[in-house]
Structure formats: C-alpha cells, structure tokens
Amino acid sequence: MPKIENLTSIQVLDSRGLPTISTEILLDDGTRSVAMVPSGASTGEKEALELRDGGQAFLGKGVTKAIDNVNDRIKNSLIGENPLDQDHIDEILNNIDGTSDKSNLGANAILSVSIASAKASSKSENLDLHDYFNILLGNKMGKTIDQVIPIPMLNILNGGEHADNNIDIQEFMIIPKGAVNFSQAMQWSSEIYWNLKSILKEKGLSTAVGDEGGFAPNLNTNREALELIARAVDKTNLKLGSDICISLDCAASEFYENGTYHLKGEDRELTSSEFAEYLEGLANDFPIISIEDGMDENDLEGWKLLTKQIGGKCQLVGDDLFVTNPEVLKKGISDEIANSVLIKYNQIGTISETLETISIALNNDYQNIISHRSGETEDSSISDLAVGTGAGQIKTGAPCRSERVAKYNRLYWIDKKNSFSYG
Ligand code: PGA
C-alpha cells in the first residue's frame, strides 16, 4: 500500500484573478498529483466555509491561512496514511477540523487535499481518475455503477451575480439533447454560441462574456434572452425542443427579499406563487426541461408549490437549496421538494461526502448534475467525477474561456479512450 509522504500547498489564481489553493501530494511510491479548488459567487447559506484571510491583500480574498493549515496541521496528520482509503483520509481531515462547516481549517484547504489524494491514488493504481471515482462510488453503494459521458449544459447567456448586466436569471443554458454523441453535442453548441454572438452584434448588443463564458448583454426581459437563444438555434439549422433544449439557473436566492422575488431588470416584484407561474409560463413557451434554484433556498413553501406545479414535467435542481450536503439533501427528499441535485464538491469539502450525497440522490431517484463554480481553474477533475459517477449531466459553462473548456476537453479524451454511452 502506498503512503502519503508529503503535502505542499501554494496560492494560485482562479479565473476571476482571485487567490485559490493548489495542493501537491507526494506518495512514497513516487506518485505526485496536484489539485486546485474552485470558488462560487452566488453561494448557498449552508455551504461549508471557504477560508479567506480578510485584511487588505487581495481585497481580503487571500488564502494564506488555509494554505498554512495544509502545510502544517493537515500535513502532520496525514503523513504515513494510506491514500487509497479515501473515507479514512477525509475522516482525518474532518476530525482535525472538528466543526460541522469546516470553518476551522477551511473547506478550500480540506478539499484541495481530498482531491489531490484521490488523484494520486488513481495514478498510483494505474487507473484513470474517472475509473477511480467509479470504484469509490461502487464500493459506497455496494453495486456496479455504469460510467457515462455526460450531456453538457452550456451556459451561453449570463446574468445575475455572474455578469454586470440587468438580467436577473443567472444562467441560460443549452442542452444538446438530440446529439448522438459528445462530439456532435459540442459541435452544435459551439455553432450556436457563435451564431448567438453574431445575432447580438447585429442588434448592437454587447458580446462581452460573463464569469462562465456566456454573453452578458443588457436586455429588457428574461424572455428576450430565451428568444435570442431560440434565434441562434434556428440560425444553426437545429430544432429547438428536439435537438436543443433549454435549462435555467435562476439562482433565486440572489433576488429574494422579504418574501418577494424582485425582478429588477423587468421592474417586477412577485410572490412565490406568482414567480412559480412566471417560470411555468416560460416553460410553456420554450422547451425548458430543467430549472435550478427556481425558488429561494429558505422558501420551503415556494419550493413545494413549484415542485407540485412543474416537477412532473421539468427537472427541478437544488443547488443553493441542497449545497451537496447529505443531511440537507435527505431533508429535502423527505419534504418532497425538487427532483435533482447539483453536485459541487467545494460546497461540502471532501470527495467522500460528495459521493455520499450522490449515492443518496441515486437511492431516491433524484438526478445528479455535476457542476463547476463561477470561479474556476484549469483543474478538470469534475469531468472525471461526472463520468465515473454515471451522473449523465454536467454543467460547466460556455464553450469559451479555458477554465470552462478544460472540462469539455477532458471529456473529449475520456470519450475517445472508452466506449461509454452518452447521456
Ligand atoms: P456559483 O454559481 O459558482 O457562483 O455559485 C454557479 C451556480 O449557481 O450554479
């Protein structure tokens, strides 16, 4: 069995130019692996804590304390441990942290080690990372999990916290549902993206991009964003509703205040039931097959209403709602809200707990969607996580900006080297 020989953590920059953590792990068989952690902007209240320094440097966003935690306490506790026992490694990390939200060591510090350990283990075992994740999940669930090349959800129009425009809904995504394989899915998506760009240009609208690589023009309404996407699909000679479907991430917690949904861009204020009606109206007029965070994370009644109203025909995804947390997801399942869960491993902070959440979803017929964060790096481990867990869906931005494209490019290689089914 290999043993952990050393851990080194340094500061690197994420796609927003803000500090994040990169951790290298060295095993006693000579294996070295590096992991980098992402960072969110529209975060859920119950997410594990991302430790930031505060103070002047990097506008308070420094991560030197988290890095010191890896280089000191975490390293001292893990040297000599067997990295192949992922549950044990993550348990040690949780034990030295000692809090429920990882606020002592920082979820960013902990996750960097948890991913680095999984990467080194797969390398040491001569496995691809997706195969390794597949084994870990299979062991947890006591059964074989089929690996799958996920259908991408590509966020081609950005609003909310990810852009400086007036659109309230955070993400407008295309789902190349009718594509026969991953390659075709990406080709269609790239063509639609470029056609959307030329449509925006013709109309004199901005073609600058937001944090996840989608365009971020100022528009009059959310509906206008959907109409522009419909035109781009048409211009690509594809059929909306069969070749291409649409997915939204409202990130509704960002515009919910005092019991009301404030659509500032449209100058409207809506109650939960009016906002549910509003979303249903959009889903009636456009082939929207998935809506994420359609209600505020604390608006339980709103979630129940939305789930009852459109949960039968639409994938309703809990992101800020479930925060990849096994206990929070269990509670949501018993409340019968949503029907899918967004999986972001930095919301919970370890690989083991991420796999635990995935297994709970699978056992309860909730769909898993593996996701990036708006602040990313070139680390593409989530592509392996998506394939290895057989999630079937991945959300990792527009076909633009290398930190987004790195994930798609990794999927091209996994697809090429294996004969997994698509979607
Ligand atoms: P975040 O956004 O990474 O800024 O939280 C992504 C999302 O809400 O899905």
Ligand code: ZN
């Ligand atoms: Zn979201």
